[in-house]
Amino acid sequence: MKLTRVCIYPKDVQRITGKSEKASRRLLQKIKDNMGKEQHQFITTDDFANYTGIQNSLVQEYLTE
Structure with a gap:
């Protein structure tokens, strides 16, 4: 299982x-x-997705290690 980041940064x-x-x-x-x-x-990916209306799965795709 691959761990991904849950926090959003600028x-x-x-x-x-x-x-x-x-x-x-x-x-x-x-x-x-x-x-x-x-x-x-x-701010978590869920927080960001809920506020912006962007699907969480799409947000996760843009996160880099």
Whole structure:
């Protein structure tokens, strides 16, 4: 079984959406605010997929090791 990463970072958002790094950081902050997460908490692929409406399987394809 291959383990995949579950956390989303700005570089991943850039690859998935084509947005700039700053716009990607803002989007991740919006997701955190919307979900009531604290600053030290991570955004998961499920969180990102639910917020953006992109299928989780597609999000996983864009994650790199």
